[in-house]
Amino acid sequence: MDKRRKPNSTERRRDLCDAAIQLLADDGAKGVSHLKVDRKAGVPDGTTSFYFRTRSALLLAAAERLAELDLARLQSVADDSAGSGVGDSPSRLSQVVIQSGREPELTRTRARYELTMQAARDPQLAAALAHSTDAFTKLHREILVQLLPRGAELEPAVVEDLSNVTLTFINGLLLRFAHGDRIIDSAAQLDGILAAIARGMLRSPEKGRLTGVDPARPAGRNKVKKRG
Amino acid sequence: MDKRRKPNSTERRRDLCDAAIQLLADDGAKGVSHLKVDRKAGVPDGTTSFYFRTRSALLLAAAERLAELDLARLQSVADDSAGSGVGDSPSRLSQVVIQSGREPELTRTRARYELTMQAARDPQLAAALAHSTDAFTKLHREILVQLLPRGAELEPAVVEDLSNVTLTFINGLLLRFAHGDRIIDSAAQLDGILAAIARGMLRSPEKGRLTGVDPARPAGRNKVKKRG
Numbered sequence: 377m378d379k380r381r382k383p384n385s386t387e388r389r390r391d392l393c394d395a396a397i398q399l400l401a402d403d404g405a406k407g408v409s410h411l412k413v414d415r416k417a418g419v420p421d422g423t424t425s426f427y428f429r430t431r432s433a434l435l436l437a438a439a440e441r442l443a444e445l446d447l448a449r450l451q452s453v454a455d456d457s458a459g460s461g462v463g464d465s466p467s468r469l470s471q472v473v474i475q476s477g478r479e480p481e482l483t484r485t486r487a488r489y490e491l492t493m494q495a496a497r498d499p500q501l502a503a504a505l506a507h508s509t510d511a512f513t514k515l516h517r518e519i520l521v522q523l524l525p526r527g528a529e530l531e532p533a534v535v536e537d538l539s540n541v542t543l544t545f546i547n548g549l550l551l552r553f554a555h556g557d558r559i560i561d562s563a564a565q566l567d568g569i570l571a572a573i574a575r576g577m578l579r580s581p582e583k584g585r586l587t588g589v590d591p592a593r594p595a596g597r598n599k600v601k602k603r604g
Numbered sequence: 605m606d607k608r609r610k611p612n613s614t615e616r617r618r619d620l621c622d623a624a625i626q627l628l629a630d631d632g633a634k635g636v637s638h639l640k641v642d643r644k645a646g647v648p649d650g651t652t653s654f655y656f657r658t659r660s661a662l663l664l665a666a667a668e669r670l671a672e673l674d675l676a677r678l679q680s681v682a683d684d685s686a687g688s689g690v691g692d693s694p695s696r697l698s699q700v701v702i703q704s705g706r707e708p709e710l711t712r713t714r715a716r717y718e719l720t721m722q723a724a725r726d727p728q729l730a731a732a733l734a735h736s737t738d739a740f741t742k743l744h745r746e747i748l749v750q751l752l753p754r755g756a757e758l759e760p761a762v763v764e765d766l767s768n769v770t771l772t773f774i775n776g777l778l779l780r781f782a783h784g785d786r787i788i789d790s791a792a793q794l795d796g797i798l799a800a801i802a803r804g805m806l807r808s809p810e811k812g813r814l815t816g817v818d819p820a821r822p823a824g825r826n827k828v829k830k831r832g
Binding site for chain 2: 403404405406486489490492493494495496497540541543544545546547548549551552554555556559569571572573574575576577579
């Protein structure tokens, strides 16, 4: 009963990529070598080199595997939202983000940042990651609209600005999660913050692009109350 | 006249650190080795090894140099603000952030992210970076208060939440800058966004902690207008 079927080529590649993702998360990009992936995956020395000739090919395959996992997760969220899930509280967007700060997703969040840093110098890697980034951006925009005050008719340019700002906030949040800094702990809290940002940006006095607003008041004199 | 004074030990260390920072920005952490720093700084092979025995010591020295440069920049901003600069428009906070997306600061922004990723696995490195991060957080909070609607009496807890949210947004922004993604291009735009976030969070109906608010409305039905 203990005799295990030998994994086929596709399964073997996937296992090696999962081992590489774990190494990226634990030890960073410098922690990934063919031999370390062999050891992590528990396969004979030389296996990873056989499947992925170069380090570059190995990192690319890891990025593609990560994108595949991300897309599967986002797709399941999108499918749920298409059914009775629209308008869920907390939103599925916030649930996805908060999950990204907890295991098992946190490993992928960490690996994604390592690969993103590498991708700044590797266009192929950047392209592999872009697919899931685009899917997340799309989900983000769809769900964001549901968090806005009801009945508002929204200019596309305003939604684009708001989407850019909240997405940048989420980028920062995921980066803090990757470093173990859990400044927000629940999807409901995150919904609250996203809705507050939306309120503030929609209330902007100007009609034009929100990011073009210049509301800095000269010589504001606010005081923070003393505690106690 | 062309005869150059031989740099002393302190200057030599500083030059090597600056070369390491440039390598971190250009090629990432894996691009930093003792020999590469020698070549980058134009010094004889072995010089960097003489000053910094281990790779870890070299990265730590680079992080300390980066923190020194950051603190000098933030200090000059704080000094200006203490004079006639308070309430400047655009704010000095936003000026600092926008500068971080342009050379020569962009090199440091990139290097800082590389070191931050390394610091997740190196407490000494994390401590070296924490000093300038704390200084930036302090500046951020001071200037943020000036961007808020005038005359408001602000609960410390509210300012803390707001500061956390806007700082997370700025983290995300700097990360996008580091990857060459300039979604915001002027300090005035950034002031506008920070002020909008502040407005939204201050308008929150609850009296309690803003990040604890749960305003997600079930089944919001907003539509984005069609373009055209």
